[in-house]
Amino acid sequence: MKPASFDYHRPQTLDAALGLLARFGERAKPIAGGQSFGPMLNMRLARPEHLIDLNDLVELDFIRVSDAMLEVGAMTRHHRVATAPEVARSHPLLAAAAATIGHYAIRHRGTLGGSLAHADPAAQMPLVAVLGGARLVLHGLSGRREIAAGDFFKSVMTVDLAEGELVTSVLYPRLPINAGWAFELFSRRRGDFAVVAVAVLLTLDDAGRLGDLHVALGGVAPVPLRLDLSAVAPSGVIMEDTWIEAVSEFAAQSVAPEDTVQIPAVFRREVTAPLTQKALATALARSRKASA
Numbered sequence: 001m002k003p004a005s006f007d008y009h010r011p012q013t014l015d016a017a018l019g020l021l022a023r024f025g026e027r028a029k030p031i032a033g034g035q036s037f038g039p040m041l042n043m044r045l046a047r048p049e050h051l052i053d054l055n056d057l058v059e060l061d062f063i064r065v066s067d068a069m070l071e072v073g074a075m076t077r078h079h080r081v082a083t084a085p086e087v088a089r090s091h092p093l094l095a096a097a098a099a100t101i102g103h104y105a106i107r108h109r110g111t112l113g114g115s116l117a118h119a120d121p122a123a124q125m126p127l128v129a130v131l132g133g134a135r136l137v138l139h140g141l142s143g144r145r146e147i148a149a150g151d152f153f154k155s156v157m158t159v160d161l162a163e164g165e166l167v168t169s170v171l172y173p174r175l176p177i178n179a180g181w182a183f184e185l186f187s188r189r190r191g192d193f194a195v196v197a198v199a200v201l202l203t204l205d206d207a208g209r210l211g212d213l214h215v216a217l218g219g220v221a222p223v224p225l226r227l228d229l230s231a232v233a234p235s236g237v238i239m240e241d242t243w244i245e246a247v248s249e250f251a252a253q254s255v256a257p258e259d260t261v262q263i264p265a266v267f268r269r270e271v272t273a274p275l276t277q278k279a280l281a282t283a284l285a286r287s288r289k290a291s292a
């Protein structure tokens, strides 16, 4: 199918883009990499009268690293996030997750902001943002605001974005130098969206006991699910083999996926435990290596 007709606008600055969005209101939609919105237009699932193309907003294509934070502009392509040395150094989990998005061509077009605004429940970028306590920077005509990733995602493809607002960047706390991290996904074919994805971040103290542990799951709930692990993995716990099994089993019991046309819920739940186990073992090994 072909899209319904629309007026095409290609603003050169963020202010101009915000002005167009304010002028046309709900009749306008932004497009970034077009990897998700293009098919929606073609299938006429979206019929904006005005399409606001963000691809000339070079001011939103950046990676900045400070002592505590990594900031990535919304128009930064997945490929750049996956390969930039400054992301690898400050947030290797983000780089590793970006490298698993779709295929090479998709990563060269798709953007960080587009992925977050689209909010597919199985997408990598929302999962990493929620796990690592990232904050999204949004701009509208009334100004700038920040929102925690955990509050931004409301439901399947539904986010806390007001009419006329754009995602402009994401602020990620840098990973501690001795952090253990892992990103694992199971998909039907390489490059497909995840059936289940798991992201893990942990630190160990000097004695090798658990400091912090964060585990988040994608594909098993309407939004990325960050687990409350206080009952099974309190700080100071000694890492035994049985510990990894117990946390993985807890993860599987915590999810309540729904049946979809292609994937039964029971399958997603069955994949969750072994995938979490693999991610925890990888993160633990990385943290031990970094602390050695």
Ligand SMILES: Cc1cc2nc3c(=O)[nH]c(=O)nc-3n(C[C@H](O)[C@H](O)[C@H](O)COP(=O)(O)OP(=O)(O)OC[C@H]3O[C@@H](n4cnc5c(N)ncnc54)[C@H](O)[C@@H]3O)c2cc1C
Residues within 6 Å of the ligand: 029, 030, 031, 032, 033, 034, 035, 036, 037, 038, 054, 074, 075, 100, 101, 102, 103, 106, 109, 110, 111, 112, 113, 114, 115, 117, 118, 120, 122, 123, 124, 125, 161, 165, 166, 167, 168, 191, 192, 193, 194
């Ligand atoms: C075959 C295929 C496989 C894929 N596999 C994966 C995968 O494994 N994992 C994954 O995560 N994604 C996957 N994708 C999607 C891809 O990553 C997209 O790039 C991403 O979902 C959206 O980014 P985009 O820049 O293309 O956004 P677009 O498609 O341009 O826009 C998506 C939505 O976000 C809005 N939007 C865009 N930018 C902004 C902004 N700055 N502020 C506010 N709203 C904005 C648009 O209005 C639209 O509603 C796949 C796509 C294809 C075609």
